[in-house]
Amino acid sequence: MSPSASTGPAGVPRKPRAAGVAARVRHALAWRTRLPRALKAALAATLAWLVVQPLGGPADQYAYYAPLGAVIAVSVTVADSASAAAQGVAAILLGAALAVLAVELVPGTLAGLAAVVLLGTVLAGWWRLGDMGSWVPIAAPFVLTVGSSGLVDxxxxxxxxxxxxxxxxxxxxAVLPPMPLVPGDREIAVARSRLAGxxxxxxxxxRSEPPLGPREWSERHHDVRPQTRAIDRLVIRAAQARRGNWRARRRDGWADRQVEHARALARLSFVVDDLAAMLTSMEQRERGSTALGPRLRRPAAAALEAAAAMLRDGAEAGGAPSxxxxxRACDAVEELARLVGESIRDLDDEAFTAAGVVTGLRRLVAST
Incomplete structure (x- = not known):
């Protein structure tokens, strides 16, 4: 053992303090994805500036456009970066072409400026340019006004x-590819917590007495569709992050688990939304008699709370619940199912809606 190393209890070597600090820094950076991306953009811009310095000619006067292109290309994934670069260059070329045409065909700078902004904004919506389409109406006025004294250069x-x-x-x-898995885990945890809520x-x-009315129930029906769309984007992003990413090979297991949890969460979202729609539309005092009835309301509430606790436990565990x-959730759901079976034998009307609740909760537990 080196003289600088230290030992813990029973002679177990401690990790060097510097290694522990580095690990904490890496963890903090992983959770704050904006900062690593900003550092990478700053590095790319600096390198682009240095690359064009020896070129001479127009590069001496317009060198600042190289860092601009570097920042355009730094994107979330390696595959997206290459695609954004191609789309960005295409958008700039298109904007420059509009400016050249305006110089030749439109009399006067003011009229030409209006024309290139109008056409550039329309062309920015071309699907082949993707998110980079906004550079068309930006590039065209630059070329038209700034480059009017020396258009070719x-x-x-x-x-x-x-x-x-x-x-x-x-x-x-490509050298420093992002692998946005920690933020994905955080999104999954937040989504589970919201479904539990x-x-x-x-x-x-x-549990409310007297039973709630339509307005009170509508306040308890949360829209989970935005959460479902966010989960779908998460699955797509996790898959895209692997393309052209040398770091992905070391984290295949993590990425696979994240996709699995995200897909399970998407199924949970639909089940929870179905349960909410069923209860908020059927369990109302204005119907004369509530859909579940006094015998099944509290057992159904207990089953819902147990399912919520299961989802929240999965959020805290970072994936699957304990x-x-x-x-506990299964026991609460099966107790509700037992009471529903008794109500069906007694021909109670409320048993039929309760049976739908049992089916939904069983699907929820199975999808976890």
């Missing part, structure tokens, strides 16, 4: 140097 500087900068940005993204709200409504929380 300006075009070379603007288009060529920006393209060169995008190549530098793509290279930086919806189940708790439904349980609270069932076996004990799943078992």
């Amino acid at each position: 300006y075009l070379v500087g603007y288009v060529v140097l920006t393209g060169l900068g995008t190549l530098v940005g793509v290279a930086v993204s 919806q189940l708790d709200a439904l349980a609270d409504g069932l 076996p004990s929380s799943v078992e």
